[in-house]
Amino acid sequence: MVFLKSWRRKRRLERVKLDPALWERVVASYEFLSDLSVEERARLHDLAVLFLGEKELHGAQGMRITDEIGVAIAAQACLPILELGLDVYDGFVGVVVYPGQFQVQRTEVDEDGVLHEWGDELSGEAMPGGPVVLSWQDVDMGGAGYNVVIHEFAHKIDMLHGDADGYPAPHSRMDAGRWYEVLEKTYERFRERIDAGEETPFDDYAAEHPAEFFAVMSEEFFTDPILLRDELPDLYGQLALFYRQDPAARIERAAREERGR
Numbered sequence: 001m002v003f004l005k006s007w008r009r010k011r012r013l014e015r016v017k018l019d020p021a022l023w024e025r026v027v028a029s030y031e032f033l034s035d036l037s038v039e040e041r042a043r044l045h046d047l048a049v050l051f052l053g054e055k056e057l058h059g060a061q062g063m064r065i066t067d068e069i070g071v072a073i074a075a076q077a078c079l080p081i082l083e084l085g086l087d088v089y090d091g092f093v094g095v096v097v098y099p100g101q102f103q104v105q106r107t108e109v110d111e112d113g114v115l116h117e118w119g120d121e122l123s124g125e126a127m128p129g130g131p132v133v134l135s136w137q138d139v140d141m142g143g144a145g146y147n148v149v150i151h152e153f154a155h156k157i158d159m160l161h162g163d164a165d166g167y168p169a170p171h172s173r174m175d176a177g178r179w180y181e182v183l184e185k186t187y188e189r190f191r192e193r194i195d196a197g198e199e200t201p202f203d204d205y206a207a208e209h210p211a212e213f214f215a216v217m218s219e220e221f222f223t224d225p226i227l228l229r230d231e232l233p234d235l236y237g238q239l240a241l242f243y244r245q246d247p248a249a250r251i252e253r254a255a256r257e258e259r260g261r
């Protein structure tokens, strides 16, 4: 099976290329992608080709999935797994795209056995064992520190070992004790600051649950990494080991190259 999969992937990469102009346009429209090295960009391209071959993108509420939209989602979804590989996303195939925010019905039975029902307005959702759901409007307005694609796919990475709990399993070469300790302590400290009404440069939503903390800080890690490294250096260091990338160093290198030109 593993052999068959790698053979299929190799064949797809030999046969399929994305429209170069479209690819360049997508990469140029996201600052955190345009800083990638030539070699990283080539790898991201190949991952995006495989992603589009193996995942099924569906439009909801009349949304049409254009090549532009498909490539924009694939490129951003593949950034966190640039050094980890596409197998991390093996547990699901569907990506559902709504034109804007979408309603989901929630139900909960409280301790008195009373059923509560309410509607939630979402910009994205990652269903355990199911699809990733995205609001295109929110994908499109992503900026530094806000990226719904990276957020939802970070939940998927977290779900690799079961429910999203904010503590994805570290790689064998990482110090597991240190990884869990830093995630837990940084989350607890962040929640205390939010509870105390303190202003932070990060989205308060990260204080909701360790899983949201991991997803929000993954957004920061990729789209505003220098800020994250300055504010939460221990967490930044652990995420760099986990994702096997150093996006802050990448920006600094790209800036040096820009100056040297």
Ligand SMILES: [Zn+2]
Pocket: 151, 155, 211, 212, 215
């Ligand atoms: Zn979330």
